[in-house]
Amino acid sequence: MLKTPYLLFLGDVPDPLAAKVATGIHDWRPEHCVGQYRLEGCKADLGLDDMTIAEAKEAGAKTLVVGAANRGGVISQSWRAVFMEAVEAGMDVAAGLHDHLVDIAELKQAADEAGTELFDVRVPQVKYPIANGKKRTGKRCLAVGTDCSVGKMYTTLAIDKAMKAAGRKSSFRATGQTGILITGEGVPLDAVVADFMAGAVEWLTPDNDADHWDIIEGQGSLFHASFSGVTMALVHGGQPDALVLCHEPTRTHMRGLPDYELPSLEALRDMALSLARVVNPACEVTGISINTAGLSPEDARTYLKEVEERMGLPTVDPFRDGGERLAEGLTG
Amino acid sequence: MLKTPYLLFLGDVPDPLAAKVATGIHDWRPEHCVGQYRLEGCKADLGLDDMTIAEAKEAGAKTLVVGAANRGGVISQSWRAVFMEAVEAGMDVAAGLHDHLVDIAELKQAADEAGTELFDVRVPQVKYPIANGKKRTGKRCLAVGTDCSVGKMYTTLAIDKAMKAAGRKSSFRATGQTGILITGEGVPLDAVVADFMAGAVEWLTPDNDADHWDIIEGQGSLFHASFSGVTMALVHGGQPDALVLCHEPTRTHMRGLPDYELPSLEALRDMALSLARVVNPACEVTGISINTAGLSPEDARTYLKEVEERMGLPTVDPFRDGGERLAEGLTG
Numbered sequence: 001m002l003k004t005p006y007l008l009f010l011g012d013v014p015d016p017l018a019a020k021v022a023t024g025i026h027d028w029r030p031e032h033c034v035g036q037y038r039l040e041g042c043k044a045d046l047g048l049d050d051m052t053i054a055e056a057k058e059a060g061a062k063t064l065v066v067g068a069a070n071r072g073g074v075i076s077q078s079w080r081a082v083f084m085e086a087v088e089a090g091m092d093v094a095a096g097l098h099d100h101l102v103d104i105a106e107l108k109q110a111a112d113e114a115g116t117e118l119f120d121v122r123v124p125q126v127k128y129p130i131a132n133g134k135k136r137t138g139k140r141c142l143a144v145g146t147d148c149s150v151g152k153m154y155t156t157l158a159i160d161k162a163m164k165a166a167g168r169k170s171s172f173r174a175t176g177q178t179g180i181l182i183t184g185e186g187v188p189l190d191a192v193v194a195d196f197m198a199g200a201v202e203w204l205t206p207d208n209d210a211d212h213w214d215i216i217e218g219q220g221s222l223f224h225a226s227f228s229g230v231t232m233a234l235v236h237g238g239q240p241d242a243l244v245l246c247h248e249p250t251r252t253h254m255r256g257l258p259d260y261e262l263p264s265l266e267a268l269r270d271m272a273l274s275l276a277r278v279v280n281p282a283c284e285v286t287g288i289s290i291n292t293a294g295l296s297p298e299d300a301r302t303y304l305k306e307v308e309e310r311m312g313l314p315t316v317d318p319f320r321d322g323g324e325r326l327a328e329g330l331t332g
Numbered sequence: 333m334l335k336t337p338y339l340l341f342l343g344d345v346p347d348p349l350a351a352k353v354a355t356g357i358h359d360w361r362p363e364h365c366v367g368q369y370r371l372e373g374c375k376a377d378l379g380l381d382d383m384t385i386a387e388a389k390e391a392g393a394k395t396l397v398v399g400a401a402n403r404g405g406v407i408s409q410s411w412r413a414v415f416m417e418a419v420e421a422g423m424d425v426a427a428g429l430h431d432h433l434v435d436i437a438e439l440k441q442a443a444d445e446a447g448t449e450l451f452d453v454r455v456p457q458v459k460y461p462i463a464n465g466k467k468r469t470g471k472r473c474l475a476v477g478t479d480c481s482v483g484k485m486y487t488t489l490a491i492d493k494a495m496k497a498a499g500r501k502s503s504f505r506a507t508g509q510t511g512i513l514i515t516g517e518g519v520p521l522d523a524v525v526a527d528f529m530a531g532a533v534e535w536l537t538p539d540n541d542a543d544h545w546d547i548i549e550g551q552g553s554l555f556h557a558s559f560s561g562v563t564m565a566l567v568h569g570g571q572p573d574a575l576v577l578c579h580e581p582t583r584t585h586m587r588g589l590p591d592y593e594l595p596s597l598e599a600l601r602d603m604a605l606s607l608a609r610v611v612n613p614a615c616e617v618t619g620i621s622i623n624t625a626g627l628s629p630e631d632a633r634t635y636l637k638e639v640e641e642r643m644g645l646p647t648v649d650p651f652r653d654g655g656e657r658l659a660e661g662l663t664g
Binding site (some may be wrong): 077130131132133134135189190191192193194195197198199222223225226227228229230231232233236237254256257260263271277278279307 | 529555558563566569
């Protein structure tokens, strides 16, 4: 969908965290990144060569990817000027901003005239089918979380990387905007119309080689009152053979829901398996991914060991340990 | 949302089943129906007075409601002519057709000029919030099914009717197009964007009197691979105090999914309760509604009795028995 390689636009972000999309792209797909574009005052730096649009074009960049969050949701004049320059140089522009690129009239007109494309990756680009529930060839692994934002994308990217490093057939399947910008394709599931959610997931993970694994990025949580329907569509549309449970142990309540406690890993396991087995009776939980960023290295070790013994499943923090042990859990 | 009373448009449907939306409106809200409008060759008849647009206008009709399914999905010239006449007479037009009224350019223009409204009830009219999961005052009952199209709308309308007949505070809350046309308001949940599904259900069932019951129309099934995400949003957005299980005993496989068997009532009870208790730990299953249209009266009796004894819950076919026993299950 998105043409590689990319020039990563960092804008004038006030801190590195505001450029986390660009950081993710650079971490997971360094081969797609020819350089970075920074405006005056930018406080992020990926260590890539700083390039002008002309230099990036010369270096082969096909798409300017907006890897920064904009303040207040409004795309500023200084950002627009860079996007215009990219379009006029014949580059596509891709972003996952709340404000859409295609709604900037002058930019849209310039892109039409230059024959380049504007990709708002939050906006579904495909007319997805209604799910048919038919058994598909190939294997699928889905990350499910006790909560939102506990590391499901990181976990699935790490598993995909470990699979490929082991010479196995694997595809990371993005279901959110950052994942889509990282891999250049995917389904922005939370923006899909309700009736077509599960069908979009089936579309994303079609028939494949018997020994190929789709590693599907999770969304939301079956226990999150705001977004559980999206998670449900992933469980039933994804038809997973394997589930990896994701958890963040220092969270005191569900994200955005102060009145809700997180479920236990056991409760997540039982609920997710019951639901997944409706579409795939052979589904198993094959591993556990813990985001231990909030723990000291020693406490993280202790916690991972305790969970591994309690649950009887390989338990890692893929940020500290990589995804190898979780990938090894995907057999067949 | 829709202005009452209605003139029900039956068009030129080839059989009564094709006018089932009009039949539903007339069955459940006879007080909203001033007459029917039929074209030549119409094979449906609700027993209402046949009226021209002028006669209906004279009788006080505010909205022409399209209660018929159109053949091939295309709105024919003969239908358009009637809609135009209604608009020019100052009436709103409401429909749940696949083709939208607002996309008929001449009709839209005529409505704008006449100051009347076109309601496509399949299209969300509200910018729904993201669900916040906060406990709301008042009580809520949700119908959940072993499958799609097993009688959830009929069941909830019957419960609402029985509640009102008993002098209790109750609101039927429509979540599908037919339900919306019957009551004049609601949420077309299957057309809502994924992230806002649960929020739309919260919006539909706000704080209310402590002894008021929202009787929420269900959609899909937790066990239906195509639409389970929509059902999940109802369970978590609806925050039900009571669940009524709905089932059709002659169904040999899930609707539209030939490879899937229906779950048992026990499996539905356990799954739906586990999920509902995430948002409302006090939730209980209070009754069972069986669509026995495919059984003889005697077999229906036997089946209802067997289920009632096995499940230990009031079990009725509301079409044969009314909704009284299910309403009695809603206490407090």
